[in-house]
Structures are given as C-alpha cells and as structure tokens.
Amino acid sequence: MTEEQSQPDSLDRRIDALRREITPQRDLWPGIASRLGRRLPAREERSAFRRLNEWLPAGAALVAGYLIASWFPLPWAAELSPPDIDVNVTSPVTLLTSVQPVLQQLPAKTRAVVEVELSGLEQDRLSIEEALAADPNNPLLQELRSSAEARAVSVLAQMNRLTNTPASEGLEM
Amino acid sequence: MNSADRDAWIRQAQRGSVAAFERLYGAHVDRIYGLCLRMTADPATAEDCTQNAFIQAWRRLEQFQGRSGFGTWLHRIAVNEVLMAQRRQVLDSSGIVHEEAAADAPTEVGLDLETAIAELPEQARHIFVLRAVYGHTHEEIAELLGLVSGTVRAHYHRARQALKEQLRLEDDND
Numbered sequence: 001m002t003e004e005q006s007q008p009d010s011l012d013r014r015i016d017a018l019r020r021e022i023t024p025q026r027d028l029w030p031g032i033a034s035r036l037g038r039r040l041p042a043r044e045e046r047s048a049f050r051r052l053n054e055w056l057p058a059g060a061a062l063v064a065g066y067l068i069a070s071w072f073p074l075p076w077a078a079e080l081s082p083p084d085i086d087v088n089v090t091s092p093v094t095l096l097t098s099v100q101p102v103l104q105q106l107p108a109k110t111r112a113v114v115e116v117e118l119s120g121l122e123q124d125r126l127s128i129e130e131a132l133a134a135d136p137n138n139p140l141l142q143e144l145r146s147s148a149e150a151r152a153v154s155v156l157a158q159m160n161r162l163t164n165t166p167a168s169e170g171l172e173m
Numbered sequence: 174m175n176s177a178d179r180d181a182w183i184r185q186a187q188r189g190s191v192a193a194f195e196r197l198y199g200a201h202v203d204r205i206y207g208l209c210l211r212m213t214a215d216p217a218t219a220e221d222c223t224q225n226a227f228i229q230a231w232r233r234l235e236q237f238q239g240r241s242g243f244g245t246w247l248h249r250i251a252v253n254e255v256l257m258a259q260r261r262q263v264l265d266s267s268g269i270v271h272e273e274a275a276a277d278a279p280t281e282v283g284l285d286l287e288t289a290i291a292e293l294p295e296q297a298r299h300i301f302v303l304r305a306v307y308g309h310t311h312e313e314i315a316e317l318l319g320l321v322s323g324t325v326r327a328h329y330h331r332a333r334q335a336l337k338e339q340l341r342l343e344d345d346n347d
Contacts, residue, residue: 010340011286011333011336011340013338014285014286014340015286015305015306018206018286018287018306019207020207020307021203021204021205021206022206022207022210023202023203024202024203024206024216024219024223026220026222027219028202028206028223028224028227029195029198029199029202031224032198032224032227032228032231033195035224035228036191036194036228036231058313061281076260084238139246
C-alpha cells in the first residue's frame with residue numbers, strides 16, 4: 001500500500017473529482033494544420049535515400065549537397081569544397097532546378113519522392129521570404145525560416161553522408 | 174474511438190494523411206490541453222504548448238512504434254513542450270506571473286483545488302499534476318523532468334502538504 005493510498009483524505013477525493021480532459025476555449029486545429037507542412041511517409045523517405053545510396057554517384061551527390069548549401073546562406077557553406085564537376089552555381093539558386101541533373105539519374109519513383117520534398121522546401125522558402133520582406137522582425141517568421149533552414153541542412157546532411165560513403169560500400173562510381 | 178480506429182488513424186497519419194491526424198487530434202486534444210493547462214497554469218501558454226505538441230507529434234510520427242500507447246507518447250511530447258516553453262519564459266526574463274490563471278481554471282468541479290494547484294511553485298506543480306492528476310509514477314516523472322526520483326517524491330510530498338494546508342484554511346474560512 002502506498003503512502004497516498006494509506007491516507008484517503010479530502011485531498012484525494014478532490015483530486016479524483018478533477019476532470020482529466022479540458023476543452024480549449026478556442027479551436028486549436030487551424031493553427032496546427034497551417035504548420036504541419038508535408039511529411040514524407042517514413043518508409044518512402046528511408047527508401048528514397050537508400051535508393052539514392054544505391055544509385056547516386058558520389059560526385060553527383062556532392063553537387064547536390066553543394067547546391068543545397070548555397071541555397072540557404074549557411075554559415076559553414078563557404079567552407080565546402082566546390083564540386084569537381086563544372087556547374088554554374090548562382091546564389092541564390094532555385095533548388096529544384098539546380099539539382100535536376102542529379103535527379104535525372106534517379107529511378108522514376110525515387111525521383112518523384114525527392115522532387116516532392118525539394119519542391120516543398122522551395123515553396124516554403126519563397127513564402128517565408130515574402131512574408132519576411134513585409135515583416136522582417138516578426139519572431140514567428142524568423143523561427144519558421146530557421147526551421148526551414150534546418151530541414152535543408154538535414155537534406156544536405158543526408159547527401160553529404162552519401163558522399164562520405166566509400167565506393168566499396170555501395171556507391172557506384 | 175476504439176483501438177482499431179485509433180491504430181488505423183495512426184497508420185494513415187504515418188503515411189502522410191492530415192485527415193487521419195486531425196482525427197487523432199480530436200481524440201486527444203482535451204486531455205493534452207488539460208495537462209498543459211494544469212502544468213502551466215496559464216491558458217494562453219497551454220494553448221501554445223498543445224499546438225506545438227501536436228506539431229511535434231506530426232513531425233515525429235514515424236518514430237512512433239506503438240510500444241507505448243499513442244496517448245502516452247503524446248503526453249511525453251506535451252510535457253516536453255511545457256518544459257521548453259517555461260525555459261523560454263525564463264530566458265525572456267519577462268517575469269510574467271500568471272495571476273489570472275486561477276480565474277481561467279476549470280470552474281465546474283474543484284475550483285479550490287484547481288486554484289491551489291495553480292499557485293504551487295512551478296516544479297512542485299509539474300510533479301503534482303503528473304503524479305496525482307495524470308497518474309504517472311515517480312520514476313516516469315523523474316525521467317520526464319530530468320530529476321532523480323527521490324527529488325520527485327520529496328516535491329510531491331511537500332506539494333500535497335501545501336495543498337492540504339491551503340484547502341483546510343479555505344475550509345475554515347467558509
């Protein structure tokens with residue numbers, strides 16, 4: 001018997017009477033729905049990157065990673081070595097357009113998944129930048145921009161991980 | 174909502190269905206908001222935490238393996254959101270004291286107790302709400318709040334004593 005059970009008192013009775021569920025005074029769903037964004041199903045996302053690992057030549061992955069890094073003004077982006085392949089990179093670049101040469105090397109289904117993700121990133125960036133242009137000090141918009149940057153960094157990290165995978169471990173050179 | 178429905182909604186949401194996630198939201202929002210309101214003692218902060226908890230749940234849905242119940246999993250995310258919100262408030266150094274929390278607390282049952290809980294010190298309130306109202310064990314609370322279980326037990330005991338004293342005073346005044 002616990003300490004609490006051994007001392008049934010008015011406090012316990014009052015606690016038992018408390019409602020565990022309380023309805024918010026306003027509908028919170030619209031605010032949630034507007035911030036959900038797209039999320040790739042986990043299996044497809046993992047599958048897409050696994051296929052990338054199987055299909056994407058290391059050099060092409062480096063190009064893609066570099067382009068993504070240049071898309072956002074990441075503080076460490078300048079430290080990245082430019083790709084060996086001759087690519088015209090202008091900053092800011094249109095992400096989806098820039099990685100098209102890489103995407104074309106992917107199987108159709110994988111390419112579709114990756115394109116959805118990249119397209120979403122690009123749309124998010126555009127809408128955030130538009131809003132920030134009108135309201136540059138808005139902390140919510142700044143947070144959203146940080147979040148979008150973090151997502152881009154995540155993609156970049158995935159790509160960089162691919163480039164760091166030795167050819168003997170599955171990359172086709 | 175039966176368990177088959179819930180499981181189906183979770184699977185659909187994991188595949189990207191916002192509609193299924195909205196159903197999960199509908200099934201859990203009142204409990205999550207209740208938790209956030211009692212932990213924060215502030216309706217506006219509780220609303221923010223509730224929204225953030227569901228957004229985080231959506232983002233992490235792929236990590237939900239079903240080893241615990243979905244409600245339990247969501248509960249943990251909500252507790253984390255409350256802790257982060259209160260850390261942000263400390264960092265902001267706004268010094269906001271939620272004097273109006275008691276007035277906005279649920280009014281139908283146990284108003285005195287709700288008021289007394291809202292007036293507990295923050296950490297004691299967190300521990301009391303998680304233990305007494307939502308049934309977490311001391312060990313679970315220790316893990317959730319990053320404390321040792323002895324500290325949790327001590328805070329919980331002191332919170333109970335404080336509430337008893339306060340409620341008795343109010344009873345005497347009645």
